[in-house]
Amino acid sequence: MKILVAEDDQLMLKMLEFRLKKDGHEIVVTHDGREAVAKLEEFKPDLVITDIMMPYLSGLEVVGAVKKKYPHGTPVIILSGMGQENVVLEAFQLGADDYITKPFSPNELSVRVHRFDLSITK
Amino acid sequence: MSWQTFILHVFTYGILLYSILLLVCYVCIGAFSISETRTYLNKNSFTDYRVLASSTEAPSISVLAPAYNEGTTIIENVRSLLSLHYNNLEVIIINDGSKDDSLEKLIDAYDLYRIDFFVNAQLATKPVRGVYKSRNPVYRKLIVVDKVNGGKADALNVGVNIAQNNYYVCIDVDCVLEQDALLKLAKPFLENATERVIAAGGVVRIANSCQIEGGRLVKVNLAKQFLPRVQTLEYIRAFLLSRMAWTRLNGLLLISGAFGAFDRDIVIKCGGYNSETVGEDMELVVRMRRYMEERDEPYRVSFIPDPLCWTEAPSTFKILGRQRNRWARGTIETLRIHKKMFFNPNYGLLGMLSYPYWLFFEFMAPIIEFFGTIGLIIYCLSGPINWSLFMIMLGVLSIGVLYSIFAILMEVLTYNQYKQRKDILRLVLVAILEPVIFHPFVVWSSIRGNFDLLRKHNGGWGEMTRQGFATEKKTVTKLL
Amino acid sequence: MFLAKLLILNEFLPVAYFSRVHYQVIVMLSIAGLIISLLVYMLFYMYFKSKHEKKHDKWRLISDLLIHRAVFYDAEEEDIDETEAQAAIAATARAKKLMHNKHSRKFVTGEILSAKKNMTGTASDNLKQLYQQLGLDKYALKSLKSRLWHIKAKAIQELTVMEMSEYVNQLYAFTNDQVELVRMEAQTAIVQFNGFEGLRFLDIITYPISDWQQIKLLQQLAHVPPVNISIDGWLRSENNSVVVFALKLARNYHRFELHDDILLCLDHADQNVRLEVINYLCEIYTDDTTDELISRFLKEDFKNQLAMIKAMQNIGSEKDILFLLSLLDNESHEMKLTAARALAKIGKSGLASLQGHALAKSYPLNEMVLQIKGELAA
Numbered sequence: 001m002k003i004l005v006a007e008d009d010q011l012m013l014k015m016l017e018f019r020l021k022k023d024g025h026e027i028v029v030t031h032d033g034r035e036a037v038a039k040l041e042e043f044k045p046d047l048v049i050t051d052i053m054m055p056y057l058s059g060l061e062v063v064g065a066v067k068k069k070y071p072h073g074t075p076v077i078i079l080s081g082m083g084q085e086n087v088v089l090e091a092f093q094l095g096a097d098d099y100i101t102k103p104f105s106p107n108e109l110s111v112r113v114h115r116f117d118l119s120i121t122k
Numbered sequence: 123m124s125w126q127t128f129i130l131h132v133f134t135y136g137i138l139l140y141s142i143l144l145l146v147c148y149v150c151i152g153a154f155s156i157s158e159t160r161t162y163l164n165k166n167s168f169t170d171y172r173v174l175a176s177s178t179e180a181p182s183i184s185v186l187a188p189a190y191n192e193g194t195t196i197i198e199n200v201r202s203l204l205s206l207h208y209n210n211l212e213v214i215i216i217n218d219g220s221k222d223d224s225l226e227k228l229i230d231a232y233d234l235y236r237i238d239f240f241v242n243a244q245l246a247t248k249p250v251r252g253v254y255k256s257r258n259p260v261y262r263k264l265i266v267v268d269k270v271n272g273g274k275a276d277a278l279n280v281g282v283n284i285a286q287n288n289y290y291v292c293i294d295v296d297c298v299l300e301q302d303a304l305l306k307l308a309k310p311f312l313e314n315a316t317e318r319v320i321a322a323g324g325v326v327r328i329a330n331s332c333q334i335e336g337g338r339l340v341k342v343n344l345a346k347q348f349l350p351r352v353q354t355l356e357y358i359r360a361f362l363l364s365r366m367a368w369t370r371l372n373g374l375l376l377i378s379g380a381f382g383a384f385d386r387d388i389v390i391k392c393g394g395y396n397s398e399t400v401g402e403d404m405e406l407v408v409r410m411r412r413y414m415e416e417r418d419e420p421y422r423v424s425f426i427p428d429p430l431c432w433t434e435a436p437s438t439f440k441i442l443g444r445q446r447n448r449w450a451r452g453t454i455e456t457l458r459i460h461k462k463m464f465f466n467p468n469y470g471l472l473g474m475l476s477y478p479y480w481l482f483f484e485f486m487a488p489i490i491e492f493f494g495t496i497g498l499i500i501y502c503l504s505g506p507i508n509w510s511l512f513m514i515m516l517g518v519l520s521i522g523v524l525y526s527i528f529a530i531l532m533e534v535l536t537y538n539q540y541k542q543r544k545d546i547l548r549l550v551l552v553a554i555l556e557p558v559i560f561h562p563f564v565v566w567s568s569i570r571g572n573f574d575l576l577r578k579h580n581g582g583w584g585e586m587t588r589q590g591f592a593t594e595k596k597t598v599t600k601l602l
Numbered sequence: 603m604f605l606a607k608l609l610i611l612n613e614f615l616p617v618a619y620f621s622r623v624h625y626q627v628i629v630m631l632s633i634a635g636l637i638i639s640l641l642v643y644m645l646f647y648m649y650f651k652s653k654h655e656k657k658h659d660k661w662r663l664i665s666d667l668l669i670h671r672a673v674f675y676d677a678e679e680e681d682i683d684e685t686e687a688q689a690a691i692a693a694t695a696r697a698k699k700l701m702h703n704k705h706s707r708k709f710v711t712g713e714i715l716s717a718k719k720n721m722t723g724t725a726s727d728n729l730k731q732l733y734q735q736l737g738l739d740k741y742a743l744k745s746l747k748s749r750l751w752h753i754k755a756k757a758i759q760e761l762t763v764m765e766m767s768e769y770v771n772q773l774y775a776f777t778n779d780q781v782e783l784v785r786m787e788a789q790t791a792i793v794q795f796n797g798f799e800g801l802r803f804l805d806i807i808t809y810p811i812s813d814w815q816q817i818k819l820l821q822q823l824a825h826v827p828p829v830n831i832s833i834d835g836w837l838r839s840e841n842n843s844v845v846v847f848a849l850k851l852a853r854n855y856h857r858f859e860l861h862d863d864i865l866l867c868l869d870h871a872d873q874n875v876r877l878e879v880i881n882y883l884c885e886i887y888t889d890d891t892t893d894e895l896i897s898r899f900l901k902e903d904f905k906n907q908l909a910m911i912k913a914m915q916n917i918g919s920e921k922d923i924l925f926l927l928s929l930l931d932n933e934s935h936e937m938k939l940t941a942a943r944a945l946a947k948i949g950k951s952g953l954a955s956l957q958g959h960a961l962a963k964s965y966p967l968n969e970m971v972l973q974i975k976g977e978l979a980a
Binding site: 164165167168170173174176177179180181237238239240242244255309311312313314315316387513516517520521523524527528530531534535538543546550 | 626629630633634637641643644645647648651719751752755756759783787810811812813814816817818821843850905935936939966969970972973975976980
């Protein structure tokens with residue numbers, strides 16, 4: 001599966017990349033919201049994983065951009081330190097498909113990513 | 123003793139006393155700044171600001187950004203304000219009657235529509251033409267206000283009226299903020315259980331020659347041109363030394379209008395920004411402090427030394443001269459409005475130390491320097507040529523240089539924004555050149571500010587006083 | 603400036619020419635000396651700092667490697683036994699060497715901490731092991747004994763983030779430490795290790811808990827399983843900040859059974875406590891709650907009055923309509939607007955009585971009604 005990851009924390013980004021590659025996915029990493037939206041066109045990912053608090057464009061705007069571009073495909077998983085109810089609700093209202101709060105378990109992420117994989121192959 | 127020698131003696135001893143006091147101030151500022159900075163850095167070294175970003179209990183903040191003819195950059199600037207790391211936030215852009223297409227651009231870019239909004243005019247302002255919000259839920263934090271032009275103070279007052287939150291942060295829309303700026307600025311309001319924090323100031327740094335992309339600072343560079351470079355040094359000296367020291371004493375009088383946080387409730391109670399003065403940022407802080415002193419409530423004005431806000435400094439003598447002229451007028455006007463506090467023990471440290479310091483060393487320094495220099499020149503020309511005059515000038519200047527070098531050292535030891543050794547050496551060179559090339563110009567601009575104000579007095583004094591006192595009266599009645 | 607005048611002064615004083623020159627030279631030399639020594643110190647400092655920073659890349663490489671291996675080492679998946687797992691996680695000799703140097707140790711510790719803060723589950727457990735195998739816990743323990751408050755506080759925080767629960771006993775004593783930062787970190791630590799039970803320190807603390815600390819504690823509690831501990835004792839604490847914190851707990855964890863106890867706090871002497879009670883009642887309420895608020899309305903100051911009416915935007919019902927209508931001619935616009943909004947949120951009957959009010963046709967209420975209708979539609 002082709003996954004686009006947007007995350008501004010270097011260490012986190014590296015670990016996400018490492019883990020998801022190990023699971024056999026093709027990964028493109030981006031360091032902020034603007035870069036993520038720009039890469040969308042060129043990379044055409046099957047899944048987007050994004051942080052919320054990022055430079056230039058927030059993760060919620062990334063969700064908006066993905067959903068506008070691919071109204072029916074390309075699910076988005078939010079991976080954020082913000083667990084406040086209003087933020088989570090807003091993310092889902094904007095069309096996010098899953099929401100994981102940090103601190104998170106990489107194993108759990110892997111399973112959640114896999115779920116979206118199955119839905120595509122079906 | 124002839125009368126000439128007598129006058130000369132009085133003059134000399136007066137100046138001597140003044141110089142000793144100034145030197146004492148330098149030393150004290152240095153010492154207090156070191157201790158405050160050290161405490162802050164130690165505390166800051168293990169503070170996790172993310173706690174605030176992800177908590178539902180974080181205080182709500184309104185960001186107020188007045189804009190006047192900023193059409194070329196406003197879209198990007200607003201976008202970067204919206205991406206600031208803070209959840210409980212509303213961003214209020216106040217279009218102060220811009221003559222360009224700022225408003226249309228905003229409406230277009232953010233899909234705005236005019237909403238019905240009752241403006242609770244707790245502060246009197248120029249009329250509001252409309253309040254706009256976005257149809258797109260991603261921009262739910264954004265509010266755009268369109269109003270009749272009335273200047274910065276008036277625009278900020280409109281913002282204060284419209285803001286819904288307990289605290290507000292005012293910023294210049296062309297400033298570049300660090301992502302965590304609000305988290306850091308909000309913290310002082312939560313820290314103190316015994317004193318009420320009424321305002322928190324932030325550092326403003328010079329952004330000239332820095333690499334800025336999409337409203338965000340990518341790389342810090344030392345300004346390439348001479349003028350912005352000297353101002354870099356000036357700002358380091360002012361923020362890292364002077365304001366830190368005053369914070370230690372809880373006697374800070376000035377929070378830069380470009381970046382500061384305020385308790386909205388108290389701002390409203392003491393009447394908001396004064397649009398009659400060009401120094402509305404300083405005047406407000408002084409008035410807020412005065413308000414708290416008069417009610418005898420324990421309070422504090424806090425200050426965050428982290429470099430969080432970057433702004434473009436004037437790079438021509440013309441604009442710089444105008445700015446310094448304005449600053450001088452702002453200082454005088456503020457001091458005049460609050461002259462009641464001068465050595466008034468009822469106002470504690472504020473009346474006994476902060477106010478006199480500003481009067482003697484911020485307002486009078488340029489005047490004394492100006493006339494002192496003229497006096498020296500006359501003395502030098504009238505008598506036989508005195509070789510030691512050369513030494514005298516050198517001595518005066520070198521103490522100033524010493525103070526600057528100390529400021530640069532503090533910068534290197536703390537935030538060290540200019541990583542290259544070359545840049546630091548350039549700053550040192552600037553510190554040596556400043557007293558000769560830059561400082562006389564600043565003094566001259568201040569003198570012109572004084573002169574402009576005086577001329578206004580003689581020409582339109584009646585009108586000025588009436589308005590000036592009217593505002594004061596309004597404030598006083600609100601205090602009672 | 604100072605020097606200048608001093609020297610002019612000399613012109614008029616009967617001082618020998620020689621001593622005047624001598625004096626000037628000494629003053630000048632000492633200023634120059636000070637400038638030069640500051641500059642030299644600065645240059646040396648920069649030199650050593652850049653030397654350290656050059657090593658950062660190397661350190662980052664090593665620590666990233668360590669963290670990767672720890673985080674992604676999955677014992678079940680690779681089907682090897684416990685001891686081998688230990689060995690794989692174990693740091694290389696090279697990494698251990700890094701631990702002897704203060705700067706590199708600090709760097710690696712920082713990287714492990716920031717990874718740990720983002721992880722849970724196996725990954726987090728593995729990071730804990732890595733931390734201990736590098737012996738970093740021993741260094742933190744040593745720092746606990748430091749005389750400098752910030753080193754002590756930092757060490758407590760480090761042990762907390764790394765979940766070194768075996769050292770919890772050494773931290774209790776710090777929860778009422780005289781240095782605020784130390785007791786804050788210690789309180790956070792106890793809550794991390796003992797969950798809600800750890801809040802027992804609230805019984806004894808004499809210092810106020812700042813809002814910042816309350817936010818931190820609530821955040822920490824969010825990561826532990828909720829337990830129904832008894833809060834009502836703290837509601838009667840002499841320490842007002844403890845009462846406020848207890849109220850926040852009751853609100854966050856929806857403690858309905860405390861409703862009546864908390865209602866009593868509406869008559870508390872401290873204004874902030876009463877405000878927090880109103881915030882609680884805004885979420886946990888019964889049919890009579892608004893009556894209780896209304897009966898105390900006139901006794902409150904403006905800020906709390908406003909908070910009461912804001913609460914009624916949530917919990918108001920038809921029986922409150924008359925009271926809310928009476929606020930529409932309040933002298934404060936903010937109060938009018940809040941009351942009007944509360945009316946509108948009660949439902950059709952509320953909105954109808956708002957629009958039917960005598961003042962509703964004229965300014966300012968007409969504009970307020972328009973705004974509120976817009977808000978409801980959005």
